[in-house]
Amino acid sequence: MSLLTATQLTKRFGGIVAVNQVDLDVGSGEICGLIGPNGSGKTTLVNVITGIYKPTAGKVAFEGRPIHGRTPHEICALGIGRTFQNIRLLLALSVFDNVRLGGHIHTCSRLWDVLLRTGRLRREEKEVADRIDEVLDLTGLRSCRDELTRNLPYGRRKVVEVARALMARPKLLVLDEPAAGLNSSEKGNLMTLLSRIRDTGISILLIEHEMAMVEALSNRVFVLNYGKKISQGSFAEIQRDAAVIEAYLGTGGSHA
Amino acid sequence: MSRLNAYLRRIGLAQGILLVLALIPLIGVPAYQFYILERGLQNVLVVLSLVILLGYTGQLSLGQAGLVAVGAYTYGILCVNYGLSPWLGLVAAPLAAGLVGVVVGFPSFKLKGPFLVVNTLAFSEIVRILILNNEKVTGGPFGLNRIPAIATGLPLYYFMLVVAFLAAVATLRLSRSHIGLALKAIREDEVAAEAMGVHVRNYKLLAFVISAVLAGVSGVFFANLAGYLNPDSFTINESSTYLLMVVLGGMDNVAGGILSSLTVTSLPEALRFMARSRMVVYSLILLLVLRYSNVLNLANLKRMMRRRQPTPDASTVAQNKVNR
Amino acid sequence: MGFEAILQILIQGLNMGLIYALAALGISLIWNATGLFNFAQGDLLTVGGYVMLSMFSHWALPYPFAFLLTCAVMGLAGYMLSQGYFFPMFSQGLHPDIIVIGTIALTVLVQNGILLLWGPQAQRFSPPLGDSPVHVGQVIIMPYYLGNIAVVVVLVALLQVFFKKSILGIAMRAVAQRPVTASLMGVRTNHLVALTFLLATGLAAVGGILIAPVIPLIPEMGGLVALKAFAAVLIGGLGSFAGALIGGAIVGIAEVVFATLVVSTYKDVFIFAILIAFLLVRPRGIFSAEISEKV
Numbered sequence: 001m002s003l004l005t006a007t008q009l010t011k012r013f014g015g016i017v018a019v020n021q022v023d024l025d026v027g028s029g030e031i032c033g034l035i036g037p038n039g040s041g042k043t044t045l046v047n048v049i050t051g052i053y054k055p056t057a058g059k060v061a062f063e064g065r066p067i068h069g070r071t072p073h074e075i076c077a078l079g080i081g082r083t084f085q086n087i088r089l090l091l092a093l094s095v096f097d098n099v100r101l102g103g104h105i106h107t108c109s110r111l112w113d114v115l116l117r118t119g120r121l122r123r124e125e126k127e128v129a130d131r132i133d134e135v136l137d138l139t140g141l142r143s144c145r146d147e148l149t150r151n152l153p154y155g156r157r158k159v160v161e162v163a164r165a166l167m168a169r170p171k172l173l174v175l176d177e178p179a180a181g182l183n184s185s186e187k188g189n190l191m192t193l194l195s196r197i198r199d200t201g202i203s204i205l206l207i208e209h210e211m212a213m214v215e216a217l218s219n220r221v222f223v224l225n226y227g228k229k230i231s232q233g234s235f236a237e238i239q240r241d242a243a244v245i246e247a248y249l250g251t252g253g254s255h256a
Numbered sequence: 257m258s259r260l261n262a263y264l265r266r267i268g269l270a271q272g273i274l275l276v277l278a279l280i281p282l283i284g285v286p287a288y289q290f291y292i293l294e295r296g297l298q299n300v301l302v303v304l305s306l307v308i309l310l311g312y313t314g315q316l317s318l319g320q321a322g323l324v325a326v327g328a329y330t331y332g333i334l335c336v337n338y339g340l341s342p343w344l345g346l347v348a349a350p351l352a353a354g355l356v357g358v359v360v361g362f363p364s365f366k367l368k369g370p371f372l373v374v375n376t377l378a379f380s381e382i383v384r385i386l387i388l389n390n391e392k393v394t395g396g397p398f399g400l401n402r403i404p405a406i407a408t409g410l411p412l413y414y415f416m417l418v419v420a421f422l423a424a425v426a427t428l429r430l431s432r433s434h435i436g437l438a439l440k441a442i443r444e445d446e447v448a449a450e451a452m453g454v455h456v457r458n459y460k461l462l463a464f465v466i467s468a469v470l471a472g473v474s475g476v477f478f479a480n481l482a483g484y485l486n487p488d489s490f491t492i493n494e495s496s497t498y499l500l501m502v503v504l505g506g507m508d509n510v511a512g513g514i515l516s517s518l519t520v521t522s523l524p525e526a527l528r529f530m531a532r533s534r535m536v537v538y539s540l541i542l543l544l545v546l547r548y549s550n551v552l553n554l555a556n557l558k559r560m561m562r563r564r565q566p567t568p569d570a571s572t573v574a575q576n577k578v579n580r
Numbered sequence: 581m582g583f584e585a586i587l588q589i590l591i592q593g594l595n596m597g598l599i600y601a602l603a604a605l606g607i608s609l610i611w612n613a614t615g616l617f618n619f620a621q622g623d624l625l626t627v628g629g630y631v632m633l634s635m636f637s638h639w640a641l642p643y644p645f646a647f648l649l650t651c652a653v654m655g656l657a658g659y660m661l662s663q664g665y666f667f668p669m670f671s672q673g674l675h676p677d678i679i680v681i682g683t684i685a686l687t688v689l690v691q692n693g694i695l696l697l698w699g700p701q702a703q704r705f706s707p708p709l710g711d712s713p714v715h716v717g718q719v720i721i722m723p724y725y726l727g728n729i730a731v732v733v734v735l736v737a738l739l740q741v742f743f744k745k746s747i748l749g750i751a752m753r754a755v756a757q758r759p760v761t762a763s764l765m766g767v768r769t770n771h772l773v774a775l776t777f778l779l780a781t782g783l784a785a786v787g788g789i790l791i792a793p794v795i796p797l798i799p800e801m802g803g804l805v806a807l808k809a810f811a812a813v814l815i816g817g818l819g820s821f822a823g824a825l826i827g828g829a830i831v832g833i834a835e836v837v838f839a840t841l842v843v844s845t846y847k848d849v850f851i852f853a854i855l856i857a858f859l860l861v862r863p864r865g866i867f868s869a870e871i872s873e874k875v
Contacts, residue, residue: 050451076453088448090441100434101441105453107434111462114433115426121433128434168453316677318619318684363860370617370680370818371863374810378852378859381807389845492803493691496684503681536696539689546682547665550674 002027003203004049004080004172009058009068011041011048018044020227021058026172031194031204033214033235036224037247042207043085045224046174049205050082051075062172077105081170083161085177085207091150095141095160098149099132102167131167139163139193155186162193172203179210191216215239223247269511270424277518278417281410289525294413294481296521300420301474303501303513304427305467310499311508312436313463314443315364316373318495322380323360323468325490327353327475329387332400332485337393342406342480350472356383357468364464365457380495387487399486403479416477420514423470427510430466439463440508500542503549584718589836595725595794597832598732599625602787603809604816604824605739606780612819613752613776614670619683622806623690624781628654628788629797630698637705651785658781661686662774670773687802694799702796711793728790735786736825743821752776808835808848811855817865826866 002025011019019041026032034042047053049060051072060068067075081102089098107128113121136142139159144152149160158178165173175194179187187210194217198204208214214221215235223231223238225247231238238244277297285293302320309315330352331345340348360379367375387394394400407415430436438459441449450456479485501520505512523541527534603621610618618624631653635646669679709723743749752772795801808831816827831851838847858865 052447052451072447072450073453073455076451082451084448084451088445090444092444093437093440097437101437101449101452101454104434104438109434111430111435111466114429114435117429125433164452310677314677316680363856367859367863369676370611371814371859373617373619373680374807374814375856375859377807377810378855382849382852385846385849491800492806493688493800496688499681500685500688503678533696535692536689539685539692543665543682543685543689546678546685547669549678550672 003063004205005059005061006045006049007059007061009045009048009060010056011044011053012056018227019048019055022224022227022229024222024229024232026203026205027219028203029198029201030219031198031206031217033218033221034205034207034224035209035211035214035221035238036230039226040224040247041227042224043176044227046082046176046205046207050080050174073105076168076170079169079171080174081165081168081172082174083158083165083176083178085180087154087157087161089149089157089160089164091148093149094146095136095149095152095163096132096145098160099135099141099163099167100128102164103128103131105168135163135166138166138196140189155182158182159186159190159193162190166197166202170202172205173197174205174207176207177209178206179208179213187213270428270514271421273511273514274417274421274424278414281413289522290413291481292522292525293518294416296518297413297416297420298474298477298481299498299501299517299521300514301423301470301477302498303505303517304420304423304510305470305474306498306502307427307505307508307510307513308430308439308470309463309467310502311506311513312431312439312443313460315361315460315463316369316499317360317376317464317467318373318492318499319360319376319378319380320467320471320498321490321492321494322376322383323353323356323471324475324478324494325380325383325387325487326356326468327472328479328485328490329394329400329475330472331476331479332403333393335404336400336402342404346406346473346476349476350469353472353475354465354469357465357471358461360468361461361464364460377492377495380490380492384487384490387490394487395485397487399484401484403483403485405480405483406476407480412480419473419477423473424510424514431508431510435459435462500546504542504545582718588719589840590833591719591721591725591729593833593836594829595722595728595832596791596835597812597829598729598825599787599791599794599828600805600809600812600831601816601825601828602732602735602783602790603805604813604828605821606783606787607809607813608819608821608824609776609780609783613773614666615676616666616670616679616683617818618780619680619806620686620690620802621780621784622804622809623687623802624654624658624784625787625791625805625809626797626799626802627690627694628781628785629792629801630694630703630788631785632789632792633698633703633705633797637703643708647789650789651782654785655778655782658777658779658784659774661781662777663770666777667770667773671770687806691799691802698797698799700799702798704796705792707793722794724790724793728794731786731790735783740821748775752779808851811851813865814855814863815858815865817868820865820867823865823867 004026006022006024009019009022010017022045036042044053048055051067051070051074055068058068059066062078062080067078090101107124109121109124133142136145139162141156141159141163144156149157152160158181162175162178179190182190191213194204194206206214206217218235220233221235221238222229223244230243230247231241280293302324305320306317309317327349331349334340334345334348335342360376363375364372388396390396391398405412438449438454441452441454442456442459446456497520501516502513504520505516524534524538527537530537603625607618607621610616628650632646632650635641635650636643641649666679666682669682707724707727709727712723714721714723743753752775812827812831813824814827815830816825817823834851834854835847838850842850
C-alpha cells in the first residue's frame with residue numbers, strides 16, 4: 001500500500017486550472033521525483049497535498065486515510081513535512097530556533113507549564129534541544145546552531161528548511177526545489193543527505209529542476225506539464241518519453 | 257552559552273528597571289509626579305499585553321482601551337454595586353476581560369491588517385458605548401465613584417510593582433518557549449507556521465486572550481489609582497497611545513516596553529514647561545520617533561549603549577531593507 | 581410608515597452618509613496607491629472643518645472662496661505629509677504596521693493641534709443657505725441637506741472624469757499597486773503618491789466643510805467620525821469608488837434609522853455590529869473584487 005495517494009487531483013484558481021486531474025503516489029521508503037517546466041503546477045500540486053490549498057476536485061489519501069481538505073497543521077501532525085520553494089524561515093531568529101519550530105507539533109507542555117517553568121517543561125525543552133542537535137548533526141548544520149538565520153548564505157538556509165521539516169518526524173518529506181541556488185558541493189551534500197534520510201525510512205517527494213539529482217535519487221519520477229501529468233516511470237523511462245522531451249523542448253538533462 | 261547569557265541579560269534589564277522603580281520612593285518624589293509614575297506602571301501591563309499580541313504575534317489592535325475598561329468596570333461594579341471584596345474583584349476582572357478577549361479575538365483567524373484593527377476598534381467602542389449608556393450599573397457619563405481599593409499609597413505601588421514584575425517574567429518565559437516561538441512564526445509567516453504544525457487559529461486566539469487578561473489587570477489598577485471611573489478614559493486615544501508605547505519600546509521587547517510606558521506616560525508632564533503647546537510637542541515627538549523607529553528605538557539604544565553590536569549605520573539599515 | 585417618513589430618513593441619512601462616503605473615498609484612494617490604511621482620515625476631515633471655520637466665520641471670507649481656499653490648504657498639507665513623512669517611511673522599508681501606527685500617531689497630533697489652535701469648546705458656523713428648516717409637507721429639510729448632497733454629487737462626477745479621462749488620473753490609477761516596495765522607487769511614483777494624499781486630504785476638507793453645520797466641531801470629532809468612515813469603506817469595499825459611496829450611504833441611513841426607530845443612544849452599537857458582521861462574513865465588502873493570495 002502506498003504511503004501517499006493522490007487521485008484525480010484538480011485545483012482551479014478562477015478560470016485557471018493549475019492542477020488537472022493528476023494521479024500520483026509515493027510508496028514507503030522511496031524517493032519520487034516531481035518534475036516539469038516552470039509553471040507546470042508542481043508547487044500548486046504540493047500545496048494541495050499539504051493542505052495549503054483545498055482541492056477543487058479529487059482526493060488525497062495518506063496511509064489510507066483521506067487528507068484532502070484538511071488544514072496544514074493537521075496534515076503536519078499526520079506525518080507530512082515540507083520545505084518551500086521560496087525560503088520561509090524566520091530570518092530574525094537563530095538556526096536553532098528555526099529548526100525548533102519544526103518540532104512544535106510534538107510539544108505537550110501547556111501555557112501553565114511555560115509560565116511556571118514546571119519540571120515537565122524543562123524536561124521537554126531538554127528533549128527538544130537534544131533532538132534539534134541530532135537533526136543539526138544529520139544535516140551538517142551543527143556549526144551554525146546559534147547563528148542568526150539572516151546571516152547564513154542562501155545554500156545553508158535551504159538546508160535549515162530541511163532540518164526544520166525533519167523535526168516533526170515526518171513519514172513523508174515534501175521538498176520544493178531544495179537544490180535551487182546551491183553550488184555543486186552543496187548539491188553533493190544535499191544528495192547525500194536525502195539518501196540518508198531515505199535510508200532512515202522517510203519517503204521523499206522531490207520537486208526539482210536539477211536533473212542529475214533527480215536521476216541519482218529517484219525510484220520513480222512524475223512529470224507535469226500545464227497542470228497535467230504527462231508521464232511517469234523510472235528516470236530512464238521518462239527521459240525517453242517523447243511527451244516529456246517535447247514539454248522541455250529539448251532542454252531535458254542536467255542544468256548548471 | 258551565549259544564548260543563556262543573552263537571556264539572563266535580557267531578563268536582567270527588565271528586573272533592573274523594576275528594581276530601580278522599587279527604590280524610587282526612598283528618595284522621595286512629589287505626590288503628583290509619583291502618581292504619574294504609578295500610572296506609568298499601570299500602563300506597563302497594557303504595553304506587555306501588546307508586546308505579546310503585536311510584538312510576538314503580529315496582531316495589530318486598537319482595542320486595548322476597551323479591554324482595560326472591561327477590567328476596570330468589572331472590578332468597580334463588583335466592588336461598588338455588589339460589595340465584593342477588592343481581592344475578588346482583582347480575580348474576576350481579568351477573567352471578564354479574558355472572556356471579552358475571546359470574542360474580540362475570534363475573527364482574527366480570517367482578518368488581517370486594517371480589517372483586524374477596525375474590528376478591535378469596533379469592539380472597543382461598543383464596550384465604551386455600553387458603559388456610557390447603562391447609568392444604573394456603570395454610572396454612565398457621571399462615572400463610577402468611591403471604588404474601594406486593594407491598597408493605597410506605597411503598599412499599592414509595591415503591589416503593582418510585584419504584579420508588573422511577575423507579568424514581565426511571564427512574558428519573557430512565554431517568549432522563550434515553544435508557544436512564543438509559534439506566535440512569532442505566525443507574525444512572520446502564517447502559512448509556513450501552519451505547515452510546521454502550529455494551529456494558527458487557536459494560537460491567535462490565545463494571544464488575544466492573554467493580552468486581554470493583562471489589560472484587565474491593568475484596568476483593576478487604574479480603578480485603584482483613580483478611585484473613580486469614567487468612560488472618557490477608555491477611548492481610541494488611549495488605545496492609540498498604548499500602540500505608540502509598544503512600538504517605541506521595540507515592539508517585541510519587554511524591557512523596552514516597560515521603559516517606553518514610563519517615558520511616554522510621563523512625557524506630557526515632563527513637557528509641562530511648554531505650557532499650552534506641550535501636547536502638540538508630545539505628539540510631534542511620537543511621530544518623529546515612529547518615523548525613525550528602525551534606528552531610534554529603546555531596544556537599539558540599549559544595544560548601542562552596551563556596545564555588543566556595532567552602532568546601526570546606513571549599511572545595516574540597508575541590509576535590513578534587503579532582508580525584509 | 582408613510583412615504584414622507586421614509587423620504588425624511590433617506591434625505592437625512594444621505595446627508596451624513598455622503599460625508600462618510602467622502603472620508604471613505606479618501607481612505608480608498610490612499611489604500612489603492614500605497615496599501616496604507618489611513619486611520620487619520622476622520623481627524624483630517626475635522627481639521628478641514630476647523631480651517632473653514634477660521635476662513636469663513638472668523639476671517640469672514642466669502643463662502644465659495646473660503647471653501648476653495650480650505651481645500652487648497654488641506655490639499656497642500658496632504659502633499660507635504662506624503663512627501664515629508666509617509667513616503668520616506670515607505671521607501672525606508674519600515675514595517676507596514678509601523679506606518680499604519682504613524683497614521684494613528686497623526687490623529688493624536690491633529691487632535692492636539694486643533695485643541696491648541698481652536699480650543700476645546702464646540703464651535704459651528706452657519707452654512708450659506710441658512711439654518712432654518714424648510715417644511716415640505718411632513719418632511720423637514722434643512723437647507724444644507726440638499727446643498728451637501730449636491731456638492732458631493734458634483735465632486736464625485738468630477739473625480740470620475742478626472743480618473744477616467746485625464747492623464748494624471750490614469751497615471752494615478754496605474755500606480756495602484758500594493759504595497760509600495762523599494763523597487764517602485766522613482767521620482768514619478770513619489771509625486772503620484774503625494775498627489776493621492778493631496779486628493780485624499782482635499783476630500784477630507786470638503787467633508788469637514790460639509791459636516792460642520794450638521795454636527796458642531798469639537799477636537800474629538802475625528803475619532804467619532806473615523807469609525808463610521810471605516811465602516812463605510814469596509815462595508816462598501818476597500819479600494820472601490822462605488823463602494824465608498826454605497827458604504828457611506830448605508831452607514832448614514834442606518835444611523836438615522838437606528839436613531840429614530842430603535843434606541844437612539846445605541847445607534848452606533850448597531851452600526852458597529854453590522855460592521856463586525858460584514859468583517860466576519862464578507863470582509864472584502866460589497867463591491868470589492870476577491871484578491872486571492874498566491875502562496
